Amino acid sequence: MITFTPRDKVSKNWTIMGPALSIFFTVFFGLLIFALLGYDPLETLYQIFISPFSRIDRISDVFVKACPLIIIGIGLMLCFRANVWNIGAEGQFIMGTLLAGSFALLFPNVENKLLIFIMIFIGFVGGALWAFIPAILKTKLNVNEILVSLMLVYVAMLFIDFIVRGPLRDPMSFGFPLSKPYSDGALINKITFPGIGYLGQLHYGVLFIVLLIPFSWLFVNKTLSGFKINVLGAAPKAARFAGFKQNAITITVLLISGGLAGVAGVIEVSANIGQLQPEVSFGYGFTAIIVAFLGRLNPVGILFAGIIIATVKLGADNAQMSMGIPKVVTGLFEGILLFFLLTGETLQKYKIKWSKVKK
């Protein structure tokens, strides 16, 4: 029989131990499931967790993969801190990309890189507008934001499919559902290192993270707005007594997180794809939920979490190629990881006591 007693204050040890132990247990249970289903656990371990670090260009690809996850994760961090459950970042990513991409396609011959900066702004607006729907429904009519934001993911997926197969299809694409390629001004270049050249796919978009992490850290820790978000999430009653405008905060965090998801989409597509296609996201919006939690809703944590999860994603790609394991298995690890992380949060606040079963 296990009983929990509240701790006097949040355990510092568990704050660090929690995520570390969670990762350990996740690897253990994940491999156990693989073994039970008849895959070689050691080979899986190598492919998923180690092969992404086996070459320098692969390491830089981890950062490329982590880029959208971290950007979206930072936005979701604000939502989850305020106890607002935006799980539709995938849809906001798509709509931001679509709006910015449609804009870019109006300028087929522009080489000026000003275009990509305008696109990032438009991507933010597009994502924020898509998040505005659950925001306004939640605050005006008390409609559950979880279900609305999720339903809008399906709508966004179908919508981009329609646009790319219909109005924006490139007549020269030989029937493939692709838009015209972006002009040079709309692309994000790979970083050239003197003497080495390119490192995998590493592109200038990762610089956005270098700005975003310190900025968001200052926002949540040092500004009044950041403080209000924390209070609303941790103690909604206190927030009401203090006169914080709950609806305004809810709308703000949803708009920012939607906007950042849109920006992530613009950077991802302009750096790696260079045109619009029916599938632009590959589940980044959902994976970023795990990244936000693994990072303990903290900007620096999210940076590391993004890198860890990107490793697993790339590792799963490798495992698919070498072992024929379907790519969706990353979900298996992500799910287990989330379970243990949340358990860690309980252990931060409560002491466990083991006692004999009494009947």
Add this chain to the structure above:
Amino acid sequence: MEALILTIIATSIPLLLAATGELITEKSGVLNLGVEGMMLSGAVGALGAVLWLENPYFGIIAGALSGILMASIFSIFTINFMTNQVATGLGLTIFATGLTGLAGAPLVGKTIPSLPKIEIFLLSDIPIIGNILFKQDFIAYLSIAIIIIITYFLKYSKPGVILRAVGDDHQSAHSVGYPVKKIRWYATCFGGMCAGIGGAYIPLVLTPHWSEGMTAGRGWIALALVVFASWIPWRIIVGALIFGGITIAQLVGQARGWPIPSQILSMMPYLATIIALTIISGRISKNNSVVPASLGKPFFDTQ
């Protein structure tokens, strides 16, 4: 016309079952957002069992067990370790998507026999109605039976009243001596069982082979149906039929070449969900008493 009605009914049954199960779970105060994941597990479990044992009825059992297994994982974490229910539910869906993708990989390309229709003696001979209502498969009858039983259970039986008490005020229910955690475990597992059978219905009747993520958001629509029904069981039937109708209407529209792009038509069930939620939520916020008061709140038994 008759065929159309039969397809609408078949489309609504997975939603009906999953929503009914979730209703019981939520009545006990637990919000399990993992319905989509439990349905997926039910689907893959059913497919595997039927391929192995070559009898569609084992598919139902396997679907139920897979759903219960997923619900147990959810219960361990949310009820015993008191984790956040929203995040754990999301985690369950993500976990199940990965697990079923892995478990379903060997099943790709294999087809299973569908669940036989059972004709009810004499009643099935009634013109029109007989064909629609009394020549259904086992799961269809089962789902209606479950709705009738839980309507009675929640309203008139003592365990039903206890379940509602636990969902409305777990502290008081605990002080009177009811085992809050145990009751929530049962309610969550019942929800998992229903979602699992609902998921099993998809390969057993609708599309007889595995594809990744084949539930296509039905679990989420089922969650919305519970709100739509304002936690009243019989209203789930109405809601499920409406959504089944919309899904089939857009398919018919695509087949008949309506001048609307197919993707826009495919959006209809999701848009309808948002619209339905908006209408109902406005009403619910005026009359809050239909929502289980402890919904989503973890219970700490401090001893």
